[in-house]
Amino acid sequence: MEPRASFYRAVRHLETWSITLRPEQLGLIEGVRAAVAVSLIVLASAILHQPVLGWGAFGAFWTCLVDPGGSGKGRFLTLGQFAALGTLLAGGLSIAGSLGYYVSTLALFAAILLCGIIRLSRNVTNQVSVLSAVVAVVAVDFPSPPPQALILAGIFLAGSLFALLLCAIWRIHPYAQGRRAISAVYRELAFHARETAARFHGRDGADIEQARQRAAVREAIERARGILDGTMVGRNDVTVRAWLQSALEGADRIFAGLVALDHDHDARPAAAAGQEGMVAALQTALAEIERQVLLPVPDWSRLDPVRGQLAATAAGDDDIEGRVARQWAEALADIEGGAARVRVRGRAPIPADRALRPVLRHALRLAVTVALVRVTISALHLPFGYWATVAVVVVMQPETVATFPRMLERMVGSSIGGIGAALIYAVLPSPDLLLIAIFPIAAITIALGSVNYSLFVTFLSALFVLVTEVLTPGTGAVAAEARVIDNLLGAAFAMLGCVVLWPDPHGAPFRTAVEAALRANLAYAAEVLQGARGAAADDGRREAGMASNAAEMCLRRLLLQGRGWRIGSEPANHLLAELRRLTGMATAASMAGTAAFTTAIDEQVARCQDLAERWRASLK
Secondary structure, three states: OOHHHHHHHHHHHHHOOOOOOOHHHOOHHHHHHHHHHHHHHHHHHHHHOOHHHHHHHHHHHHHHHHOOOOOOHHHHHHHHHHHHHHHHHHHHHHHHHOOOHHHHHHHHHHHHHHHHHHHHOOOOOHHHHHHHHHHHHHHOOOOOOHHHHHHHHHHHHHHHHHHHHHHHHOOOOOOHHHHHHHHHHHHHHHHHHHHHHHHHOOOOOHHHHHHHHHHHHHHHHHHHHHHHHHHOOOOOOHHHHHHHHHHHHHHHHHHHHHHHHHHHHHHOHHHHHHHHHHHHHHHHHHHHHHHHOOOOOOOHHHHHHHHHHHHHHHOOOOOHHHHHHHHHHHHHHHHHHOOOOOOOOOOOOOOHHHOHHHHHHHHHHHHHHHHHHHHHHHHHOOOOOHHHHHHHHHHOOOOHHHHHHHHHHHHHHHHHHHHHHHHHHHHOOOHHHHHHHHHHHHHHHHHOOOOOHHHHHHHHHHHHHHHHHHHOOOOHHHHHHHHHHHHHHHHHHHHHHHHHOOOOOOOHHHHHHHHHHHHHHHHHHHHHHOOOOOHHHHHHHHHHHHHHHHHHHHHHHHHHOOOHHHOOHHHHHHHHHHHHHHHHHHHHHHHHOOOOOHHHHHHHHHHHHHHHHHHHHHOO
16 A cells, blocks of 8 residues: 555544544644744844743734634634733733732633633634633733733733734735645545445455545545635635635535445445446546645646546446446536536534533533632642643533543643753753744644644644743743643643533433434435435435534544443444445435335334434443
């Protein structure tokens, strides 16, 4: 197997442990821009011997981190919201810190509660909420009387506005992140086509890998769709918008064809010989789209030979091979034409993590845990204790199953980063050399923000330790050690807070996810049997895939915590696998007609319902 395929297969295996790695989202230009903003302010602070200017660097760095990308009013509204809220919290919590330990702790509790509650607003992103809370927990440990606190807040605001201005002047293509996401979709589709071909040849292990790949494709499509929805707000460049959306919708239709052929192979193994040429041609097209979508001016004419081959295959044939080939040829034509079957969907429902009860529970749990950690670090007299409270804010998630992998990644990343910073400090003890080192580390930190959390935390830890040494010389060794200890403590408290304080109802998120997957997959099968085709079938298939992905992710996280035996993991895993098979049958039926699949689908529905009853019984 070629190294690239082996690498991405390893990435998919990491995802079974809830560790995500998105190499296509490496934002080097965004990283360099952020490094310029941070490094200039740190340099000014070092030259003027004014450590308080470090708050300007904090403001610039966090503003770059909160940047959602894209362009238009929505993006700058997000940046402006963080600058305003961060400035108020920086000044207010710094004043509260000077009013005594108990008053400051109560003020911090109220501030964290407020930051958690603003997640209820559709107009405030989760990143604004989290990073505003980070500002609060850091500011309370920099106590100042009102005049100095106002100066601190003003410096923070200046740093944030400097970063915002730099983002406005140093423009990055608004669709850069979306292009990378769509390119990743076609990469995953190419690997899916490879696994389909492997099944045609009866290669060992292909069944397991095919299930993983199907989930990876659906996740990549929905991630790209979310990125495009965010970056297209307020944009009027219709041409670029059309072909990007066409490329994404075309990917979904190509995916449906692969799912249909995969199931058809199970039902008719002898048909594989006639399908190999189709899949081989498709692989060529997918690799080309993966490359072209990243170019400023794609050359879609390169798809013509494959489109012609698929159209020839489809001509005169009304079997499943002909219909799939026709759908693929139409999808490629739509991408080349840039118009195509782009459908405007209604406004998405409020996500579960923004519903009233979960948000309030999370906000209260977070505020209490932050207060408890502050008491603990005060009792232990830990230096740079605010790093522990920061760890609580960024590690604790609304659901326990999501907090556990984040805790592990924070612990690993902060430990490696703290040790790495100590080594850098030992090799480069000169402040001038450290200033030079800060620039590339800051750039890499921001560039990795959407790639992998552990890698991001590793470089973030090193960055903060080095900045601390530059601003307050002689503290580098202490800061490196404190960074590791404080983050280990804070991450552990975050997990403990989820388990002890208003814990999630036992197994409730998983039970809810499995039931949702069952409903979505059964509904999709019923729609297909009732004659649903085209857009209606596409929407049903999408909902079924998303629901299955959510349930499978939840199961993996619970297994990682050693809680699988408490939620009926074995029958649930069997049920989810059969639901995937049901979706494959329904997708094949939606293309080839239901006549040949009705009995098989009815039997598979009955099998899934029986497995669901067995799973529910295992929970009692």
